[in-house]
Amino acid sequence: MTDPRTSAAELRDHLWRAVTEGSEPAAVDVVTAAADAGWDEEGLLLDVVAAVQVKVGAEWAANRITVAREHAATAVNDRVVAALVHRSAARRPRGAAPRGRVTVSCVDGEWHAFPARLVTEVLRLRGWHVDYLGAQTPTPHLVAHLHDTDPGAVLLSGSLPTHLPAAHAAITACQAVGVPVLAGGRAFGPDGRFARALGADRWAADARGAAAVLEGGLPRPLPTAVRQTVDDLPHLADQEYTMAVRSRGSLVRRTMTDLEHRFPALRGYSDEQREHTAEDIAHIVDFLATALYVDDPEVFTSFLTWTAEILAARRVPADSLRTALDILAGQSRDAPRTLAMLRAGAAALRDHPADPPAQELAAHA
CATH class of the missing domain: 1.10.1240.10 (Methionine synthase domain)
Structure with a gap:
């Protein structure tokens, strides 16, 4: 023992x-x-x-x-x-009445379910009836579940910021049927700023914080029509986020082509190495689009500096990231917010000390 x-x-x-x-x-x-x-x-x-x-x-x-x-x-x-x-x-004693019923779900596309599972079990220990829906719950299925069970709240978990647009859709859909949303997870920012920006009713930093919010009570919103994204995020009217999403494939392809000219060694990559490199560029574009969605460069710069640390640990120079940003900027001359995000990313990388000794660009595993 x-x-x-x-x-x-x-x-x-x-x-x-x-x-x-x-x-x-x-x-x-x-x-x-x-x-x-x-x-x-x-x-x-x-x-x-x-x-x-x-x-x-x-x-x-x-x-x-x-x-x-x-x-x-x-x-x-x-x-x-x-x-x-x-x-x-x-x-646990049988027959005890629950404190209330809530639903815990991950944002659509979010497969990091461990944090949501921890919140679920803490709430159950504290006497709540919890419907745990797990990872990657499509918003229409989440809303259908709410119609069937009528919980007092939805606890929406997200770890990756790239899922914030999906989280926004889920938040507005849940509120439209009269169920308040308590958001949590790294995707919503360390201070919950993106939960507030997307219109969530409350945010909690961790499982204990979520339990405290529920114990304090969450008023139900009146059922309404689903809000439009520009109601919460007026900057989306400029369509730069939409353009970044729609042109994702071409941005990745053109960036790969230009990288081959700037880094001739890339032409000798194996298919697997090329695939990893294309995935890295796609992640850059995805985080750029998310930063445009919430109009906050920190989403983008945090991802880039984290990626630089990951690459440095694998002895891959951050020069590859800087070059990719430069190529993307060349494709975004008519998009002022996009250019501002890319410049902020380049500045963050210049100030980042994580570079390993200079060497040829190499795809990481």
Whole structure:
């Protein structure tokens, strides 16, 4: 049995070793033994399991674990959550009335479901009836579920900013049927600025914050017609976001062609390397479009500096990113907001110290 004096840091160390070794039994033993020793399940979920999951992502970004090990570790952590949930459910008094009913769902296209799962289980521990819809829930299916169940709120989770346009559609659709939306996740910004910009009723930084919002009460909006995007985001009237989305394919192709002229070594890439390079350019275009959608360059610059760190960890120079931005700027001369975003991105990369020693452009795995 775990010593009840075992600290959260020690438990995280034990769990980290288990998940990185891919040992589900050992990982489950860490948390169940801690629970038997007196740790509460919420503390284990948020202060141990969630913290280890954050470390998994950080270690992948630093190129210290592979994508396969990152996926395996996440799968083990998911099973750890399930074990704690089953343990708690077995001990919960039967017949107790729930505090209320809510729906937890990921934004359409969002496959990072782990944060939403943690919120779900924390709310269940606190006595809420939670309908957990999981990853990538299409908005029409989410709204159909709301008609069937009439929850007191929707908790909408998003990790990738590129899903903010889909989140906006979900927020307005839920509110149109009279259900308030509590947004959460990294996609909405560290201070929730994008949740507010997109018209969400409230934002929470984490699971405990979400529980506090629900406990304080969320008034229901009156059912109305679905708002148009320009009602919340008037800058979209300039159509630059729409143009960026519609021309995505041609922007990627032309940028690849110009890169071959500037980096002759690219012509010798394998098909897999070329595919990775095209994917990187597509991500740049997607984040550029999202920055245009919310009219905030930080969406774009944060992505670029994060990408530069990822590339540096894999010894790929950020010059490739700067050159791609320069090529995209050449294709966007008639789009002032787009040019401003690209210039902000280039400035952020100039100030970024993550470059490895100069070498040929190389596609990363």
